[in-house]
Amino acid sequence: MFFQQLINGLTTGSAYALIALGYTMIYGILGLINFAQGEIYMCGAFVAVLLLATGKVNFITAFAAGMGSAALLGVVLERVAFRPLRGAHPLVPLISAIGASIFLQSLALLLFGPNNRPFPVQFEFHTITVGDVVISALQGAILLAALILMALLMLFVRYTRYGKAIVACALDRDTARLMGINVDRMVALTFLIGSALSGAAGIMMAIYYNATYPRMGLLPGLKAFSAAILGGVGNIPGAILGGLLLGVAESLGAGYLSSGYKDAIAFVILILVLLIRPQGILKGKGH
Amino acid sequence: MLTLKSVQAGYGRLPVLKGISLHVRAGEVVTLIGGNGAGKSTTLRAISGLLPIWRGSVEFNGLNLARLTPEKVVAQGLALVPEGRRVFATLSVNANLELGAFHRHDKKQVRRDLEEVKERFPILRDRAHQAAGTLSGGEQQILAIGRALMARPKLLMLDEPSMGLAPRMVAQVYAILRKLKADGTTILLVEQNARAALKLADRGYVIETGRIILQGPAAELQEDPEMQRAYLGKGYREVWE
Amino acid sequence: MTAYILHLAIMAGIYIILTISLNLIIGYAGQVSLGHAAFYGIGAYVSTLAALNWGLPFPVALVLAILLAGACGLALGLPTLRLKEDYLAIVTLGFGVIVDLILLNLDITGGPDGIGGIPAPVFFGVSFRAKPLYLILVGLMVLFTLVLTLRLVHSYHGRALRAIRDHEVTAQVMGVNTPAYKIAVFTLAAGLAGLAGSLYAHYISFINPETFGLHTSILVLSMVILGGMGSIVGSLLGAVTLTVVPELFRRFHDYQDLAYGALLVALLIWRPQGLLGGGKMSLKFITRRE
Numbered sequence: 001m002f003f004q005q006l007i008n009g010l011t012t013g014s015a016y017a018l019i020a021l022g023y024t025m026i027y028g029i030l031g032l033i034n035f036a037q038g039e040i041y042m043c044g045a046f047v048a049v050l051l052l053a054t055g056k057v058n059f060i061t062a063f064a065a066g067m068g069s070a071a072l073l074g075v076v077l078e079r080v081a082f083r084p085l086r087g088a089h090p091l092v093p094l095i096s097a098i099g100a101s102i103f104l105q106s107l108a109l110l111l112f113g114p115n116n117r118p119f120p121v122q123f124e125f126h127t128i129t130v131g132d133v134v135i136s137a138l139q140g141a142i143l144l145a146a147l148i149l150m151a152l153l154m155l156f157v158r159y160t161r162y163g164k165a166i167v168a169c170a171l172d173r174d175t176a177r178l179m180g181i182n183v184d185r186m187v188a189l190t191f192l193i194g195s196a197l198s199g200a201a202g203i204m205m206a207i208y209y210n211a212t213y214p215r216m217g218l219l220p221g222l223k224a225f226s227a228a229i230l231g232g233v234g235n236i237p238g239a240i241l242g243g244l245l246l247g248v249a250e251s252l253g254a255g256y257l258s259s260g261y262k263d264a265i266a267f268v269i270l271i272l273v274l275l276i277r278p279q280g281i282l283k284g285k286g287h
Numbered sequence: 288m289l290t291l292k293s294v295q296a297g298y299g300r301l302p303v304l305k306g307i308s309l310h311v312r313a314g315e316v317v318t319l320i321g322g323n324g325a326g327k328s329t330t331l332r333a334i335s336g337l338l339p340i341w342r343g344s345v346e347f348n349g350l351n352l353a354r355l356t357p358e359k360v361v362a363q364g365l366a367l368v369p370e371g372r373r374v375f376a377t378l379s380v381n382a383n384l385e386l387g388a389f390h391r392h393d394k395k396q397v398r399r400d401l402e403e404v405k406e407r408f409p410i411l412r413d414r415a416h417q418a419a420g421t422l423s424g425g426e427q428q429i430l431a432i433g434r435a436l437m438a439r440p441k442l443l444m445l446d447e448p449s450m451g452l453a454p455r456m457v458a459q460v461y462a463i464l465r466k467l468k469a470d471g472t473t474i475l476l477v478e479q480n481a482r483a484a485l486k487l488a489d490r491g492y493v494i495e496t497g498r499i500i501l502q503g504p505a506a507e508l509q510e511d512p513e514m515q516r517a518y519l520g521k522g523y524r525e526v527w528e
Numbered sequence: 529m530t531a532y533i534l535h536l537a538i539m540a541g542i543y544i545i546l547t548i549s550l551n552l553i554i555g556y557a558g559q560v561s562l563g564h565a566a567f568y569g570i571g572a573y574v575s576t577l578a579a580l581n582w583g584l585p586f587p588v589a590l591v592l593a594i595l596l597a598g599a600c601g602l603a604l605g606l607p608t609l610r611l612k613e614d615y616l617a618i619v620t621l622g623f624g625v626i627v628d629l630i631l632l633n634l635d636i637t638g639g640p641d642g643i644g645g646i647p648a649p650v651f652f653g654v655s656f657r658a659k660p661l662y663l664i665l666v667g668l669m670v671l672f673t674l675v676l677t678l679r680l681v682h683s684y685h686g687r688a689l690r691a692i693r694d695h696e697v698t699a700q701v702m703g704v705n706t707p708a709y710k711i712a713v714f715t716l717a718a719g720l721a722g723l724a725g726s727l728y729a730h731y732i733s734f735i736n737p738e739t740f741g742l743h744t745s746i747l748v749l750s751m752v753i754l755g756g757m758g759s760i761v762g763s764l765l766g767a768v769t770l771t772v773v774p775e776l777f778r779r780f781h782d783y784q785d786l787a788y789g790a791l792l793v794a795l796l797i798w799r800p801q802g803l804l805g806g807g808k809m810s811l812k813f814i815t816r817r818e
């Protein structure tokens with residue numbers, strides 16, 4: 001049972017980690033919580049599912065299109081709901097983000113209806129049974145894909161010109177501008193990357209739970225934020241660690257304590273972290 | 288090369304610069320001296336585009352910089368070594384230097400310049416892979432200068448490079464500046480440390496509460512009685528009632 | 529028709545109390561609560577249980593609702609109000625989810641079915657079941673809330689709060705105990721939301737968790753923003769407007785949330801001070817740029 005829950009937790013945790021990366025990167029560069037991150041996750045899932053349902057595109061194309069649309073939505077959102085408010089009291093963009101989140105959620109509800117959509121492509125996944133632990137190849141694939149995306153992000157931030165420029169903007173915006181870095185462009189790039197990762201997470205979870213619906217992003221979005229705080233806001237490895245830990249904690253909690261309160265576990269952890277170690281496990285720049 | 292004509296600027300509604308005019312010719316080292324809050328840093332921020340200019344003009348090689356963003360100003364060939372060094376603490380020394388050349392697209396030349404800067408400042412080669420935040424204050428200042436040089440500036444602006452450094456490090460930083468001067472680099476140096484700055488500079492300006500109150504060749508300024516009293520600490524005596 | 533207008537007036541009154549209480553948090557503590565409906569729900573359920581299960585008279589149930597909602601606010605505010613504003617937003621949102629789950633899972637709350645048959649308030653043998661009487665009760669409570677908040681806002685403590693909101697560090701340096709102030713405001717606001725909850729429960733006589741979810745929190749937030757952050761009179765206007773206008777556009781009910789979302793973003797971009805921003809109660813802090 002323990003290992004079973006561990007594996008399940010790592011699978012959902014990898015989705016939390018991917019969304020948390022978006023939160024953490026955007027927070028790092030703008031000091032802003034993008035409340036609509038969960039809706040971006042939902043957008044990625046919907047685009048992939050709708051494309052696949054037409055039966056005319058293959059899985060890889062649909063996946064890429066889902067990620068691409070999520071990225072585009074993120075960039076548009078930054079342009080419309082955040083950029084005009086830069087420099088205002090921090091409450092203002094925060095509330096604007098909430099507004100954007102509600103808007104997107106209800107838009108999806110109007111466009112797609114409230115019902116669950118199953119994932120249109122059936123995958124034949126083998127399951128491996130070790131003792132009494134059942135691991136499906138799907139879980140392995142999700143975990144692997146998430147890890148690859150995370151590794152790509154880390155490489156990008158560490159070794160590319162634009163990656164370093166994003167870090168520079170997060171550390172010291174004025175000095176970054178003195179280097180000739182266009183901060184607006186880097187902010188847009190950050191939204192692009194963070195949103196693409198959230199979109200990917202959305203598609204993965206749409207396959208895993210075989211469900212796509214307008215409010216699917218609400219709880220994963222909130223939980224991923226808790227994960228980002230758990231790991232230390234603004235800290236990229238921290239977001240990954242926080243996401244995976246949270247997924248596992250939630251899964252174990254649901255298994256051993258009570259499944260009815262599964263969704264509360266993340267928030268209890270969040271409140272505990274804020275009480276005990278507000279800077280997170282790996283030190284972040286938040287608070 | 289650089290000409291400021293009655294520049295006014297400030298923060299919010301508060302005016303700080305109340306009409307600054309100064310110029311820097313190619314190959315010159317010019318210093319801007321003043322006390323705390325006189326408007327020295329504000330002048331540099333206004334030139335580099337970080338602070339909008341309310342009135343007046345900033346011309347650089349015939350181009351008006353007054354409406355340009357900092358990104359564009361750098362591309363014109365003005366690099367600023369900001370006050371307090373402002374190195375990117377969690378990035379490596381190498382990454383800091385590379386970011387200095389962010390706006391340049393001549394990759395090969397950038398790589399050559401990187402080698403050259405590290406040649407000039409061996410300490411940066413030794414620490415190339417260390418996080419910039421782990422360097423000492425003096426080393427960070429050298430890094431900040433190296434980073435600005437990576438932009439291949441036509442004009443190098445420095446904001447109080449001696450601030451907060453131990454005397455030994457101040458001497459080292461000024462040795463670097465002398466070397467740059469000898470190589471023909473045009474420099475606009477803002478300083479509170481008037482003595483050191485005037486020794487290095489060809490010409491100087493003294494700024495007080497947002498206005499230029501004195502200007503002239505550095506040698507003359509050093510001899511100016513007002514200057515000596517206020518900034519060089521000569522002829523100071525206690526006044527007893 | 530009269531009954532319908534009375535109903536709207538009563539609901540507007542309840543929303544006014546909710547909006548003012550949230551505005552205290554936003555406009556005076558510089559924080560945002562996204563779980564305000566949870567306090568509203570706590571008030572409603574506590575009052576209901578006190579009246580139905582323990583047979584307590586309405587005034588006692590009402591006070592219990594205020595106290596318990598306030599206590600939850602205190603417990604939530606203590607760890608989080610020392611941190612940046614974003615944390616409280618998320619924590620309160622999480623709190624909303626937790627409260628929702630508890631209401632759905634407990635036996636005593638009736639789970640998703642909720643509780644019905646809540647008695648109308650009785651004061652000194654007079655039942656307030658009739659709508660006109662209930663409106664008077666709600667009106668009195670609104671008046672109480674208004675007097676309380678206006679007196680607070682215009683007192684020495686109100687100035688301290690504004691100082692915190694505009695510049696926390698400066699306020700601290702001047703000797704204002706900022707965390708204590710924020711916690712006090714948050715507790716008070718939660719208590720007022722509890723009051724609104726109690727009024728709602730005894731009016732509608734049936735409650736279930738759905739009423740106290742994120743949707744309501746966002747609605748109240750929209751009322752605050754529309755009226756103007758920090759403007760108590762604005763809150764009045766915001767609450768009444770967003771109670772009445774959706775009724776006029778009933779046909780477009782499905783678009784309601786969409787409109788609230790768009791309204792929030794649009795207001796903040798084009799009119800961050802809200803409807804009543806021009807007056808003396810406007811907050812310069814909102815439009816202040818770096």
